Amino acid sequence: MKFDNFSGLKYIGKLKNRKSTEIKSSRLGVGFECLDRDMWDKEQAWPVLDDLGVKWARVQSGWARTEEEKGKYDFAWLDEIVDKLIERGVEPWISISYGNPLYCGKVNVAAPGKPEEFMECDKFGVGFPPVYSPEAREGWQNYVRALAEHFKDRVTHYEVWNEPDLLSFWKAQPKAAEYVDLVRLTSEPLKAVFPEAKLIAGAIAWGMTVWSLRWFEDCMKAGMGEHADIITYHGYKSVPERHSTQEIAAFNHIINKYAPGTPYWQGEAGMQSYVPEEAIGSGALSTMKCTEEIQARMLLRRTLLELNNGCSMSSYFQMGDFAHYSSWQSATYHYGLVRLKDGSCKPAYYALQSLCTLLHGALEDACGRTAAHLSVKTDTSDPRATKANTWNANFVRDGKPVHSWWLPESLENELEYKTVDMSMYVDSDLSLPEPVLVDPLTQEVYSVEFGYDKRTCGEEWMFDDPEALGIMHFPSLPVSIDPLILIDRSQIELV
Numbered sequence: 001m002k003f004d005n006f007s008g009l010k011y012i013g014k015l016k017n018r019k020s021t022e023i024k025s026s027r028l029g030v031g032f033e034c035l036d037r038d039m040w041d042k043e044q045a046w047p048v049l050d051d052l053g054v055k056w057a058r059v060q061s062g063w064a065r066t067e068e069e070k071g072k073y074d075f076a077w078l079d080e081i082v083d084k085l086i087e088r089g090v091e092p093w094i095s096i097s098y099g100n101p102l103y104c105g106k107v108n109v110a111a112p113g114k115p116e117e118f119m120e121c122d123k124f125g126v127g128f129p130p131v132y133s134p135e136a137r138e139g140w141q142n143y144v145r146a147l148a149e150h151f152k153d154r155v156t157h158y159e160v161w162n163e164p165d166l167l168s169f170w171k172a173q174p175k176a177a178e179y180v181d182l183v184r185l186t187s188e189p190l191k192a193v194f195p196e197a198k199l200i201a202g203a204i205a206w207g208m209t210v211w212s213l214r215w216f217e218d219c220m221k222a223g224m225g226e227h228a229d230i231i232t233y234h235g236y237k238s239v240p241e242r243h244s245t246q247e248i249a250a251f252n253h254i255i256n257k258y259a260p261g262t263p264y265w266q267g268e269a270g271m272q273s274y275v276p277e278e279a280i281g282s283g284a285l286s287t288m289k290c291t292e293e294i295q296a297r298m299l300l301r302r303t304l305l306e307l308n309n310g311c312s313m314s315s316y317f318q319m320g321d322f323a324h325y326s327s328w329q330s331a332t333y334h335y336g337l338v339r340l341k342d343g344s345c346k347p348a349y350y351a352l353q354s355l356c357t358l359l360h361g362a363l364e365d366a367c368g369r370t371a372a373h374l375s376v377k378t379d380t381s382d383p384r385a386t387k388a389n390t391w392n393a394n395f396v397r398d399g400k401p402v403h404s405w406w407l408p409e410s411l412e413n414e415l416e417y418k419t420v421d422m423s424m425y426v427d428s429d430l431s432l433p434e435p436v437l438v439d440p441l442t443q444e445v446y447s448v449e450f451g452y453d454k455r456t457c458g459e460e461w462m463f464d465d466p467e468a469l470g471i472m473h474f475p476s477l478p479v480s481i482d483p484l485i486l487i488d489r490s491q492i493e494l495v
Helices: 046-052 076-087 134-151 176-193 210-221 244-258 292-308 347-358
Strands: 009-014 028-032 056-060 091-096 106-108 118-120 157-160 198-204 230-234 264-269 313-316 363-365 370-376 391-397 400-406 418-426 435-439 444-448 451-453 471-479 484-488
Touching (some): 046 347, 056 076, 134 176, 157 176, 176 198, 198 210, 210 230, 347 484, 400 418
Parallel strands (some): 028 313, 198 230, 264 313
Antiparallel strands (some): 106 118, 400 484, 418 471, 435 484, 451 471
C-alpha cells in the first residue's frame, strides 16, 4: 500500500464510489464543451459518466449548427446530449454561443486606432458576437427564444457566451459594455419564455487575475449584475494557489459592491496530460510540463481550492480529449478525463471521482469552524518554527469536518512525501469521532492514529488540563504536492 511506511496509518480498504444517479446534489461538474464543432468523441463519455459522480455538465449550444437556414432550428444533435446527461443523473447547463454566418457576416478585428481589417464569420461563428447589426441582434434573440422554449422542461441554467474578454472569442476587440449588451439581449427572450431560468454571465477567461478583476468590474458598472443570477469565471494557473488570496477577496468585493449575494461558479479549469510538440504554446497551460499524474494533481488542487474559496459549483475542463482544436490546429489536445485513443480513463478521472464521492451533498465551507496547524517533522521540533508552507481546504458535511492539505509548490516538482505533525481545532458543535485518511488518487483509505492534546498552548513543558476539550493531534501524516483528505469513517463506504 502507498503509505505502509507511515506508522500512524493502517490500510483498511478502497473507497466505494457513488454514481451520479446515486448523488442528490453536488458542487462538482465536468465540461461537455465544443460538441457543436465535433471536437471530441462524446460516445467515449457515456459508458463512464455515471460512475464519475458529477452532477453538472457545461454544454455549448452551437447557434450556427442549430440554425443553418434562417428561422429553422434543428436541436436534434443537442437533444441527444442533454437527454443522455439527464439519464445519467447529470444536470446540463447551456453556454449559449457562438455567432452564425447567416447573420454575423464580417467584423472589424483591427486594434483601436489601426486601419479597419475585416474578418469573415466562419461556419461555427466562434468569436463573432451578434451585436453589430439589427439583423444579427434580432436573429440572436429569436434563437435564444427558440432554445429556451425547446429546453425549458429539461435545462434551467443558461450562460451567455464563452470568454468574452479573450480576442479568440470576441474578435472585434473585447469591450465590457458590448458584452453586457449581449447579456441584455439574451436575458430578455430567455426570461420572457422561462422566467425561472437562471442566467449565467461572465465566463471570464483570465479568471482571478488583476486583468480579469478590472474586466469584471467594468462589466458590473455596465449593468451585468442586473441580469446575472450567477457569475462564472475560468481558472488556469500553473500553480493554482498563486494569487488566490488577494484576487478572490477582490472578486467578492466587486460582487458585494454591485450585486450583493450573487453566487459564482468556476466554469472551466483544467490542463492537458500530454502536449504534442506542434501544439506547445497553443491552449491553456500548454507550456507546462504535462503528464497524466500532473493533470490529476492539478484537478485535485484546483477543485479543492475553488470550493474552499466559496464557489457554488466547480467544473473541470473537460470530459474527453479533443481530436482537433480548430480548423487551423489539427493536433490532439489532451485535456480530457478519458483518452481519445481508446476511451479509457486517466488518473484525473479517478481523482475527480473521489472528490465527487467525498464532497457531495450539503457540503459547507468550514468558515472558521476548523483550523489545522501542520509542522513538517524534518524542519524543527518547535511547531512555531516550521519552514514548510502548507495549504488547507476546510469543509463541513453533516456536522463533521472534511479536511484536506498539501504543499502549494509547483505541480511539476517530483513527488516526495514528508511526515507532518498536524494539530487540529474543531468547533465544539462538530464531531470527528473516527477520522480516516483518503488518498483521492489511489482511492486507498487508512485508519489514522490520533489523540487529544489538552495543553493550553504548544509548549512542550506545558501540562495537560484534564478538564479541557483539547485539540485533535495527528502525530504522523504524509504531506506532498498531492492533496490528501481527512473525513469521518461514517461518511464513506469501502469496497
